[in-house]
Amino acid sequence: MDxxxxxxxxxxxxxxxxxxxxxxxRLEEIGGGVAVISMPWNPDLIGDPERGVIHGGAVSAxxxxxxxxAVMSHPAAPAGTATIDLRIDYMRAATPGAPLIARAECxxxxxxxxxxRAVASNPGEDAPVAMATGTFTVERA
Amino acid sequence: MSRRPRPExxxxxxxxxxxxxxxxxxxxxxxxxLGITVDRRGDELTATLNxxxxxxxxxxxxxxxxxxxxxxxxxxxxxxxxxxxxxxxxESGRLDPQTADLPRLPKTIDFAVDYLRTGLPRxxxxxxxxxxxxxxxxxxxxxxxxxxxxxxxxxxxxRFLMPPRDGGSDG
Numbered sequence: 001m002d003x004x005x006x007x008x009x010x011x012x013x014x015x016x017x018x019x020x021x022x023x024x025x026r027l028e029e030i031g032g033g034v035a036v037i038s039m040p041w042n043p044d045l046i047g048d049p050e051r052g053v054i055h056g057g058a059v060s061a062x063x064x065x066x067x068x069x070a071v072m073s074h075p076a077a078p079a080g081t082a083t084i085d086l087r088i089d090y091m092r093a094a095t096p097g098a099p100l101i102a103r104a105e106c107x108x109x110x111x112x113x114x115x116x117r118a119v120a121s122n123p124g125e126d127a128p129v130a131m132a133t134g135t136f137t138v139e140r141a
Numbered sequence: 142m143s144r145r146p147r148p149e150x151x152x153x154x155x156x157x158x159x160x161x162x163x164x165x166x167x168x169x170x171x172x173x174x175l176g177i178t179v180d181r182r183g184d185e186l187t188a189t190l191n192x193x194x195x196x197x198x199x200x201x202x203x204x205x206x207x208x209x210x211x212x213x214x215x216x217x218x219x220x221x222x223x224x225x226x227x228x229x230x231x232e233s234g235r236l237d238p239q240t241a242d243l244p245r246l247p248k249t250i251d252f253a254v255d256y257l258r259t260g261l262p263r264x265x266x267x268x269x270x271x272x273x274x275x276x277x278x279x280x281x282x283x284x285x286x287x288x289x290x291x292x293x294x295x296x297x298x299x300r301f302l303m304p305p306r307d308g309g310s311d312g
Contacts (some may be wrong), residue, residue, distance in 0.1 A: 009174045010188075011212025012222045016200065017197070017199070017200070017206065018197040018198070018200065019229040020194050020198075020208075022204070043170060044170050044171065044173075044174040046171060046207045047170075047171045047246075048245075048246050048248075049169060049170065050245060054171070055169070055171035055215070056252060057208070057216060058171060060208055060211035060212060060215065060252065061207075061208020061212060062208070064207040064208040065206075067291060082256065083256050084256060085254060085255045086211060086256075087251065087253040087254075088158075088251060089183070090251065093248075095282050098281055
């Protein structure tokens with residue numbers, strides 16, 4: 001299977017996840033243990049109504065999905081994966097009205113555990129919104 | 142000789158507490174989007190994640206999305222720390238949620254979740270405990286379960302930056 005076919009299958013797989021769909025997530029890039037996923041602005045995701053800032057939980061959902069995709073796309077590709085733990089630092093409020101984009105990288109993988117780090121930001125803005133690290137299971141076929 | 146003031150009628154106390162709780166739950170769009178509701182017994186809160194198909198992450202198992210589980214835990218933690226923050230003012234009557242605005246919400250500094258078991262496609266419950274509450278920072282632990290209280294499917298710990306309150310210095 002060539003890398004284009006793999007990427008297309010990955011995109012279909014991720015965009016078929018009901019909750020990721022509900023949040024409007026779109027796979028922008030995938031391959032070699034790196035995934036980039038965007039999430040559009042949506043007023044349903046607001047966590048602080050006074051400031052119009054989206055809820056940290058929606059950022060967690062983006063980080064978790066993007067992290068899982070990065071792990072799945074690693075060359076030592078696991079047949080499947082599940083999140084073991086996820087830790088997120090929230091550096092600033094996401095800009096109201098702007099989409100979010102997450103970039104996750106599976107930077108190390110053993111026979112049993114995949115290690116991931118990710119950054120979420122508003123496109124065109126330098127300061128990241130949140131950073132995450134996580135570990136994922138490595139399921140063997 | 143001073144006498145203790147008569148306690149307020151129970152319905153007045155309940156009305157004030159429930160009005161404050163409704164503000165924390167019903168005014169947050171993401172809490173509504175996920176279908177989270179909250180029960181109260183005295184000051185104890187239990188959040189319920191009412192299952193719906195859109196919460197699925199893995200359609201093959203099927204299982205609740207890890208991002209839903211993280212969101213449910215974070216929502217419950219924010220609710221608990223906000224509740225603890227307003228409780229004294231609420232009880233003393235200094236804060237009347239029917240006429241005055243509630244203080245601003247705490248901001249999450251960091252959040253760490255452990256996934257312990259698969260989240261099944263059914264309702265889930267969560268309770269949080271504020272382990273440290275200062276003027277500026279608070280630490281919270283939160284746990285979620287489904288059918289069996291002794292078998293949590295996820296737990297998390299979170300740190301919050303508290304909103305500025307009237308009077309006093311930072312500390």
